Amino acid sequence: MPDTVDEQGLRELAEERLRALAGPHARLREDQWAAISALVVDRRRALVVQRTGWGKSAVYFVATSLLRELGEGPTIIVSPLLALMRNQVEAAARAGVHAATINSANVTEWEAVQDSVAAGEVDVLLVSPERLNNPDFRDTVLPALTESAGLLVVDEAHCVSDWGHDFRPDYRRLRTLLTELPEGVPVLATTATANDRVVHDVTEQLGMGQADAQTLVLRGPLDRESLHLGVLRLPSAEARLGWLAENLPRLTGSGIVYTLTVATADEVAAYLRERGHEVVAYTGRTEATEREQIESDLLANRVKAVIATSALGMGFDKSDLGFVLHLGAPASPISYYQQIGRAGRGVARADVLLLPGREDAEIWRYFASLAFPPESVVTEVLAVLNAAERPLSTSALEPRVELSRNRLEVVLKVLDVDGAVRRVRGGWEGTGESWTYDATRYQRIEQARQAEQQAMLDYLDSTRCRMEFLRVQLDDPAAAPCGRCDNCTGTRWSGAVSAAEESAAGERLRRPGVEIGTRRQWPAGMPSLGVEAVGRIDAGQAAEPGRALGRLTDIGWGTRLRELLAPGVRDDRPVPEDIVAACVSVLASWDWARRPVGIVAVGSRTRTRLIRGLAERIGALGRLPILGEVSAVGEAPRRANSAQRVAGLWDAFAVREPLAARLAAVDGPVLLIDDRVDTGWTMTITARLLRQAGAPAVLPFALAVTN
Known part of the structure; x- marks a missing residue:
């Protein structure tokens, strides 16, 4: 890189690249340019906390384009969901940036992708966090990528923090990656859902491997001016389902109806199809190829609504999504903010409505029961691995410990990041390193989750501005009444349901x-x-x-x-x-x-x-x-x-x-x-x-x- 950079010329080039990405009338926001400049000119580490639809992806695609112009290596984007990867590969192409992915859905393409990266033909490589700890990828591919990287991007960075609403243990591998980056490689972390505690945690982690340079934090107001929030309490499940069937055609455009469980998503979708509505269910059990088709149908407005669990969340980008409804309240206002952020990115108005159910709190308690297990159980896992004469696969380890498969996998990932175990070919092995169960931290996390659940209940009953309520939960210093929600305007959705529709819904349920x-x-x-x-x-x-x-x-x-x-x-x-x-x-x-x-x-x-x-x-x-x-x-x-x-x-x-x-x-x-x-x-x-x-x-x- 040259000793001096023509910042004005660089900004003009950045504006040109943005127009290729977002259209002829697009202009860089000041914070977008501040982030790009920090990455490209100063080679700093930055955390961008901005509302969905603000243009965080534009920052790293434009920065990538400029860094490649300056002769730097490819950008590595750690991205949590396949939907995000598919959307961003297409978006990158519009900006003249060649992007490729390595994830669980394209295993047969990995070798070709890696060869393209080595040949300098790939500008952006999107990697799922799970790949970071795959032994072959970690030991043979990742070192070369790290050495040649021009920029590291951590998308949905709240997943890094176990205080975040969607903490993912695989993301903790980033701590090691950050310390192994060559000096001068910039790092960008982005999220729309981080309160002060999460921002502090992520900022600390971004500073790993740096002796003195501080992370630049750019936080903007989290209002979404197109969103019109409301809550509608109905007396029964059949009333809610009947209301939805009756009012779905009245909602503008196409949208998402979120449910708390897979069974509910399937049941609601089946009933709405019986009533003649073009809807489809999307859950964690939906096959990868079917998910891609559903996302495509929603993007093209071939369906009125996708009835989804949180599996359809981060990364799905449809600018004209007209509504987001929830049948059942999520356990966290921050999670709720993240999900409603799918709507109204490119339209003047989008309706956001929450229809809570009596069963919500019970479902929250069930999912909370799957939290990180007690010390005795985790210690047992560690003892078994340290005593084993050879690596143990997860299936071989499972009979020896008192954990379900899903909870065991979470424990192994946490122990791996902490250095107590290591994933190798053939399974897992103990490292012999000492490890201490941080009971105080896990207790504080549990207390934070309980506080979030109470805040969600408070949101349902609140008479204050609903968007302001959510922004306060995210520690947005600019939080103020929106003037659009049901509490601000006094305009509320009617809970009327025809007797025929409620009866039909009740019969189905x-x-x-x-x-x-x-x-x-x-x-x-x-x-x-x-x-x-x-x-x-x-x-x-x-x-x-x-x-x-x-x-x-x-x-x-x-x-x-x-x-x-x-x-x-x-x-x-x-x-x-x-x-x-x-x-x-x-x-x-x-x-x-x-x-x-x-x-x-x-x-x-x-x-x-x-x-x-x-x-x-x-x-x-x-x-x-x-x-x-x-x-x-x-x-x-x-x-x-x-x-x-x-x-x-x-x-x-x-x-x-x-x-x-x-x-x-x-x-x-x-x-x-x-x-x-x-x-x-x-x-x-x-x-x-x-x-x-x-x-x-x-x-x-x-x-x-x-x-």
Whole structure:
């Protein structure tokens, strides 16, 4: 780089590159130029906290173009979501910047992409945070990229901080990357959702590897002048769903309807399609290729709305998105601000409406239960890895610790970043380095999450300006009344729903029946727990696909079932008649190959009266004999993960006489009844026992499935 830079000429060139990116009338904002200048001229590290739609991506694309003009290496962008990557590859092309990606969806292209980077043909490489700790990428690709990088960009930088609303452990690998960057390589971090605590945390991390230079922080006002916020309380789930079906055509353009759970997203989308609306569900279970098609359809206005979980969040950019609605309140005002920021980027008005539900707080508590585990559990993981003679894969480690797969992966990532374990080919190994559980920090994080939940409840009831409320939560010093929301104007959405629409919605929500899938494979590592169960489950011992009345996460039957199955003093009670009637409807519509010839109940330690009563009522109504009960023996098994669950269940049930004799005499399927299905292993183990005792087939039936 030359010793002096013609800043005026550089700014004119920057304006030219911006017009290529954003259109002939685009002009750089002063803070955009301040960030670009800091990166290109001063080679500093900068944190830009600006509202969605402000133009943060323009900063790094223009800076990349200028740095490449000056002969610098490619820009590395660490980006959290594939939607963001796809949008930004297209945006970069408009600015004459060649961008490429390395992520889980294009594995077959990695080698070609890496060759293009090495040949200098790629200006921007977008990398998912998960790649940073992939052993091959980390050890063979990342060092060369780091050495040649012209600019490092950390997009959605609040993910770096465990105080952020969407903290991701993989992002913590950036701490190591920042210390390994050659001197003089500029770094840009961007986000729209960072309060003072997150800004301080991210700024500290950006300073890693720098002896004296301070990070430049550019924070702007977070108002979104196109957004018109409101809250509409409706008395029931059917009223909310009916209201949505009735009012969806009245909303301008196309938009997003957010839900808190996958089950709700699927259910709402199915109902709206039945009512003639062009909608589609988008969740964490949606396949990558289908996600891309859905995003394309929404961008092209081929659908009226996408019914989505938070899986459709950061990175999706549609400038004319006309509305964002929430069926259920997110657990954090900051998360809510981030999601509504998808709307109104390029239009004068966008409607933002929140329809809270009675079940919201209960769903928040469930997700909170998946937080970082206690010290004893984490220490156990570390001890197992340090004692192992060779690296252990996640599946091999899982049976040895009391953690589900998802929580185990989070623990491993945190321990990895802290230097206590290391991911290598073949799995994970302990490093032998000392590690201390920061209980005080985790407690403060939990307290912060609880405070956010209370703030969300306060938002629902607040009479102050809604946008101001959200901006205060983000510590925006310029927070002021917006003059547009329902509280500022006194103009509110009508909660009126026609009787016909509410009735149709209620009928849909009360429509009973969901399928219970079958387990086909035993968990890995069972012999290490003393259970000789390996590979595929023998077809002669397996259950058939089953049915349940509903999901606990449904907005229809879920509410009723959560009340019935909630832990507490009222655990064991008779089955209400409306529940029995609904179960009969599920059984009547079941398209089984052969009708069951008898009923068996699953033995319970807590709900004996409930389960036996349900079996007896169904037997009486269906004229099916009660063959008996699979007896519960021993202590209740642990529920930490699949392997330990199976080990605990293996000897937890028994088929005693006279049930065994009756099973040996039946000539058709038996209906196996339980209160709920969580992991599915109880049904799998008890069905195996019934099949071994002579049952030709087992049809599982439960009141509820957990998800």
